[in-house]
Amino acid sequence: MSVSLPPSSATGPAVKAPSSQEYDETAPFPHDSPKPVRSRGERLSVAVTGAIVVVPFLALGVGGPLLWGSLIHSADVLLALGLYTVTGLGVTVGFHRGLTHGGYTAVRPVRIALAVAGSMSFQGDAIGWVATHRRHHAFTDRPGDPHSPYRYGTHLRGQLRGLAHSHIGWLFRNDPTPAARYAPDLLADRDIRTVTRAFPVLCVLTLALPFAAGWAIGGTWERAATALLWAGLVRITLLHHVTWSVNSLCHLIGERPFRTRRHDRATNLWPLALLSFGESWHNLHHADPTSARHGVDRGQIDPSAAVIRLLERLGWVRDVHWPTPDRIAARRT
Template identity: 35%
Template sequence: MDTRVKYSTPGLSAEARDKLRPGIAPLTGVGATVKQLTALAVMLVPFAGFLLALQRVIAGTFSTTDVVLFAVMYFLHMGGITMGFHRYLAHKTFNTSRFFEGLLLICGSMAAQGPIMFWVTTHRRHHTYSDQPGDPHSPNLYGKSLGAKIKGLWYAHMPWMLAKDISGWNFFAPDILANRKLFFYHRSYALWIVLGLVIPAVIGGLVGGSLSAAFNGFLFGGLARIFLANQAAWCVGSVSHMIGSKAFKTDDKSANNWTVAILTMGEGLQNNHHAFPGSYRHGIKWWEPDLSGWILTALGALGVVWDLRFPDEKTIRKLSLDRS
């Protein structure tokens, strides 16, 4: 029996549809154009803001407030993605209150990585087809030559967002689709992006007392933050699936890359994560750089989050490549 989710795909041949993997549908016409234009905006607009911020750094026309705004907004951005979108929504590794759930999802939406239905379905699809055909951003599908590896890294970093396909909502995220409280954050996604740009602009203007200071806040805490934080986040799907160490047996090329992990609050520990996707901590060893895992542990002790899932020692030993 064919278990694939069926989608309306006007203009696509039956032969082409049959090549699709379960849960993936092609986009044609206006749908494909809208997706590609949106992806280009996400890539290019923050890049332009980053270049303007860099110009101000070189010229020395920035302030301590701008640096603090960048750092604080970077933390909220990355925390919202790794703890909210990823470990809470996509993998259900812990439970929390409605208030903290909202805080996480608003911060994650400020990252401009796509609304929650796009983010969760894309990520669950990545785990379903990790480093196989159907993985939306694998760097390992182009061959073994140096040129093929460079092409794969580049594609997995950003151009994958231009692909003319879509991850099925009913297939990969029926739980979120059925939850009207969660779906609210999907529908209000654009509002939170704007809020993530307005907040640093307002704070910068109030502290600096000028429109120029407000614009700097907008650049450093807004656009430049989005650009640099997302460059780090996209390294998780590209660099951390090709470069790094492996501690556990998995069916893919996921690797632990500490540089990426430090920049992404633990997300670069991809081999650990793919071995134990249901774990709230990506750092299996306490000393592995997983700031999000450490924060969730502390929040668990305070009662802000609960039902924190973590593999037992037997499960860890079973998958460990180090049997010494």
């Protein structure tokens, strides 16, 4: 999984990387070529990225101590759980398994609704998110991957630095992913272009909804503020870090029961399975990216696949790429 923050670049030079034969899987990635001085638009992009990443933490740091104590209510928890589920599934079912990998085909209203829900996760606009994730698959764990934890080598210092890079540091690099190369299908999709343009409004909406709900339920500014804190800022922060952990931890620790391409070190990490809605069964996903189900072995809970199954039974999605026993067996190590 990826997080790609606005604005997405529809144009720009193609991302180039050395061939796999030039990378030995242990050395740091070749030094990036010197980057040009950031333009005003690029500086603005970095500022927006920083705001989206940092502001929830600052708000928690300031508001948490003031509101802590009796100022958390059952309604705040329920709102947080509801919005975490809706926006999280918007990312996993909508952005990832649907728009990025084409694991199914959704009817138009569902496709739009999932793209809106994913945008409300505060993880970036739909086209930018998809382009970045497709680039990650094109160059997984080798030069060209925007957020590989192996960028700085496999020695201890390099791995620690790479962990920080893959978790959050990559968001601040001057390394745009050209949507024209990686997501031309979405650039040609009027509905997804509209949702992408609406990303700033949807970011406001994802905070306004818990604030308004808290006010409606409790009738006071205090209840509105606690709902904003827990169902807005805390929910966004938690979902961010779960997504970033799939980028980082799920390429460093865990099990690898399935074969992936050369250099690709995606793993399964069970402790994140429920919080990530099944995305942390990352090894199978990289072994078979278009599969609508990632958790294929006994006991591997995959809520995203369950939602896709429900949508299929309702007739709202079709052409679902369900894994077959023969397909799974062929990819086992």
